[in-house]
Amino acid sequence: MTARVSLHPPLVRVTHWVNALAIGCMLMSGWQIYDASPLFGFRFPAWATLGGWLGGAIAWHFAAMWLFVGNSVIYGLYGLLSGHFRRALLPLRAGDVLRDALDAARFRLRHRDGEYNAVQRLSYVLVLLFGAMVVISGLALWKPVQFQDMAAAMGGYEVVRRIHFLAMAGIAGFIVVHLVLVLLVPRTLIGMILGDRTAGPAE
Amino acid sequence: MKRTGRLDLHSHRPALARLDRRLFLRGSLSVGALSLLTGCNLQDGDTVDRVLWAMSRWNDAVQAWLFDPNRLAPTFSPKDITTPFPFNAFYPQDDAPDIDASDYALEVSGLVAERQAWSLDRLRALPQQSQITRHICIEGWSAIGQWSGVPLRAFLERIGADLRGRYVSFKCADKYYASIDMATALHPQTILALDFAGGPLPTQYGFPLKLRVPTKLGFKNPKHIVSLSVTNTYPGGYWEDQGYNWFSGS
Numbered sequence: 316m317t318a319r320v321s322l323h324p325p326l327v328r329v330t331h332w333v334n335a336l337a338i339g340c341m342l343m344s345g346w347q348i349y350d351a352s353p354l355f356g357f358r359f360p361a362w363a364t365l366g367g368w369l370g371g372a373i374a375w376h377f378a379a380m381w382l383f384v385g386n387s388v389i390y391g392l393y394g395l396l397s398g399h400f401r402r403a404l405l406p407l408r409a410g411d412v413l414r415d416a417l418d419a420a421r422f423r424l425r426h427r428d429g430e431y432n433a434v435q436r437l438s439y440v441l442v443l444l445f446g447a448m449v450v451i452s453g454l455a456l457w458k459p460v461q462f463q464d465m466a467a468a469m470g471g472y473e474v475v476r477r478i479h480f481l482a483m484a485g486i487a488g489f490i491v492v493h494l495v496l497v498l499l500v501p502r503t504l505i506g507m508i509l510g511d512r513t514a515g516p517a518e
Numbered sequence: 519m520k521r522t523g524r525l526d527l528h529s530h531r532p533a534l535a536r537l538d539r540r541l542f543l544r545g546s547l548s549v550g551a552l553s554l555l556t557g558c559n560l561q562d563g564d565t566v567d568r569v570l571w572a573m574s575r576w577n578d579a580v581q582a583w584l585f586d587p588n589r590l591a592p593t594f595s596p597k598d599i600t601t602p603f604p605f606n607a608f609y610p611q612d613d614a615p616d617i618d619a620s621d622y623a624l625e626v627s628g629l630v631a632e633r634q635a636w637s638l639d640r641l642r643a644l645p646q647q648s649q650i651t652r653h654i655c656i657e658g659w660s661a662i663g664q665w666s667g668v669p670l671r672a673f674l675e676r677i678g679a680d681l682r683g684r685y686v687s688f689k690c691a692d693k694y695y696a697s698i699d700m701a702t703a704l705h706p707q708t709i710l711a712l713d714f715a716g717g718p719l720p721t722q723y724g725f726p727l728k729l730r731v732p733t734k735l736g737f738k739n740p741k742h743i744v745s746l747s748v749t750n751t752y753p754g755g756y757w758e759d760q761g762y763n764w765f766s767g768s
Contacts, residue, residue, distance in 0.1 A: 352657035369657065370761035371570075377763065378573035459654060460591045460733050460768040461584050467592070472652060472660055 322429050322506035327399065330390040331507055337386055338486065340365060340379035345483060347372030354480055377457075384450060404436045412437050426500045438489060445485035452479040574763050581765040587701050591732035591768065594650045599715065600661035605722045606736065607692070608756070614721050615691040615742050622726050628687075628747035631678025638712070638726055644668045644676065647709055651732035653739070654768055656757075665730040667711035671704045679748045687753035688729060691742040697753035698731060698738060699765065707732050710743070735766040 323331070343365035350358045351369040366372025394400040411433035418424040419434060431439065455466040455475045469475045497504050605611045623635035648666035674681060681704065687697035702708060711730040712719060719725040724741025731739050737757050747753070758764045 348658065352655070352659045354658070370757065373656065373763060374570040374574055374761060377577050378570050381573070458581075458584060458768060459652075461586060461589060463589075463592055472654065476658060 323510050324397075324399065325510060326393050327390070328507055328510055330386050330393070333382065333386045334390070337379050337383035338490075340375055341383050342483065342487060344372040344375035344379065348376060349480070354476060380453070387446060387450070403431055404440055407433065407436050407440060426503070428503075428506065438492065442486060442489040445482045445489065449479060449482035449486060452482060574761075577763055578765040581767045582699060582701065585699075585701055585733070585767055587705055589733075591651050591707055594652070594662050596650065596664070598662045599650060599664055603663050603715075603723065604659070604661050606655060607741070608694070609692070611722050613692075616721060617691055617726055617742060619726055622744075624727060624743065625745035626677050626747070627745065628749045629680035629683045630674075630748055632676075641668055641710070641712060641727070645672060646712070648713075649707055649709070649730070649732065651707065651730075653732075653736050655736040656762065656766065664715050665709065665711040665728070666713045667709045667727075667730065669706065670708045670710055670729070671706070673710055674703065674748070683748040684750045685748070685753055687747045687749060688740045688743050689745045689747075690740050691744050694740055694742070694756045695753070696729070696738060696740040696755040697758075697764075698729075698734065700748075702731060702733060702767070705731075705733055733768050735768060737762065738766050 343363060346359035347364035347366045348369065350364065351372075364372065366375045415424055415433040419432075424432060424434075451465065452469065452475050455462050455469060456472070456479055459466045459472045459475070466472055466475050469478055605614075607614065619638055623637050624641065625635050626633055645668070646666050647669050648664065650662060650664045652660050652662050654660045670686070674686070679686075681700065683700055685697045685699065686703040687695070689695050698708075707730075709730045711724070711728045712726065714720060714723045714728075719728055719741075724743075727743045728741045729739050729743060738755075755762075755764065
């Protein structure tokens with residue numbers, strides 16, 4: 316018996332792919348900007364950067380930020396107002412996260428289309444928080460005088476630089492895990508493109 | 519003997535480097551960019567280039583709108599001052615220009631009533647203002663320093679400048695040039711700095727005259743200023759002409 320399984324609403328799919336492009340530009344141009352004055356004892360390799368030099372990277376970063384923020388606002392409003400966040404990400408309980416994490420470690424955690432396990436819920440909530448953090452710290456870095464109260468609340472300009480880096484690292488870490496999981500369960504990629512799929516027999 | 523058309527690449531290197539930077543997006547099409555812009559060839563860099571320049575002009579407008587002429591940059595106490603203060607320029611510190619104070623004069627031109635040049639003594643005779651503020655470089659690093667000098671607003675009023683002019687532009691002894699919007703020029707913390715850390719500006723920090731604008735990034739704070747002009751024609755800047763965002767407000 317087959318049934319149409321609805322996975323992702325159209326707005327979620329569109330904003331997902333716009334976000335993939337925007338976040339790719341933001342990360343890679345951001346790494347080029349970082350390389351102009353590294354905060355820590357390493358540089359990002361040139362092949363992973365965007366912009367060619369500091370001026371080009373900043374042009375990319377401050378162009379793509381409009382795409383990133385605009386897209387995030389649409390997605391965020393949709394998620395809050397439609398109940399998508401509540402349905403997909405809640406409830407989030409520590410006990411469930413622990414159970415699913417242990418199952419995953421023993422390769423016993425099954426992928427269920429259309430429903431996130433507790434570890435997924437936690438990671439999606441975390442990446443949303445990292446996203447908010449990267450935008451807020453980014454605004455404070457971009458305008459440390461006009462938005463000085465925001466910068467001061469986070470500990471001042473130099474602390475905000477580190478917060479921006481940390482939020483970036485959280486997002487980049489999420490993307491790595493996210494891509495590994497897509498490789499492990501490739502049909503999820505079809506779901507994010509087409510929105511639903513014809514469910515076959517249980518695998 | 520007739521020389522055949524051999525190109526002396528070495529003598530053209532600075533110009534070539536700049537040309538390279540100018541085409542910053544064509545040069546920017548790294549592996550990552552190419553993979554994002556699927557199916558593009560290097561010629562398409564021109565389109566991307568135009569879009570990014572347009573976005574940069576849009577960001578100028580947004581920043582001008584965000585700029586609050588009355589909002590002061592945070593100030594710090596003497597114990598917060600960064601020592602040694604970092605040197606930064608498009609050349610090594612040894613190449614900073616040596617300027618003779620005795621025959622120095624600041625030239626003024628453009629939309630101003632009084633075009634008489636200003637000696638250092640005359641500049642020092644004007645009311646001075648001191649600030650301890652954070653200098654933020656476009657590269658990301660920052661440093662806190664102390665500057666004092668003549669508020670630019672007072673200077674512009676003194677020379678009868680048209681304060682409705684759009685830009686104030688600066689030319690420097692080291693071939694650097696820069697420009698800022700009039701709203702920022704009139705900001706209470708924008709000063710023509712003569713002193714750094716309580717003494718005359720050292721050579722590497724811009725002797726004898728530097729623009730200190732704590733509401734803009736470091737590269738909008740030209741050093742070794744030799745002339746100032748008020749104009750309605752976009753003057754650009756050394757880095758801005760190569761692709762840095764012009765407004766670059768903090």
